[in-house]
Amino acid sequence: CALRGAEDVLHALEARLGIHDGERTADGKFSLEEVECLASCGTAPCLQVNNEEYHENLDAPRALALIERLAGG
Numbered sequence: 001c002a003l004r005g006a007e008d009v010l011h012a013l014e015a016r017l018g019i020h021d022g023e024r025t026a027d028g029k030f031s032l033e034e035v036e037c038l039a040s041c042g043t044a045p046c047l048q049v050n051n052e053e054y055h056e057n058l059d060a061p062r063a064l065a066l067i068e069r070l071a072g073g
Contacts, residue, residue: 001038005059006045010034012060016067029071 010032014020017030024031040046043056047063055066 001041001045004044008060009045009047009058009063012064013067016064030067 010021013032017025017032019025019030019032021032021034035048038046038048038054040054040056045058046054046056047058047066048054049066049070055063058066
């Protein structure tokens with residue numbers, strides 16, 4: 001993930017949610033936790049939702065669209 005833009009995705013999510021790695025939004029709906037590996041090198045960067053749902057081949061715009069969808073907007 002690190003070689004394929006994960007840092008850009010993390011920074012975009014931090015900016016949109018107003019939190020940093022290891023924090024939770026005030027409403028408790030979202031948290032960010034950077035992890036070592038999700039074992040998806042071929043489809044990186046990826047993120048995991050609710051410890052079960054994986055989203056792969058992300059870039060910042062795709063990650064932000066996912067957040068909007070999850071937020072109900």
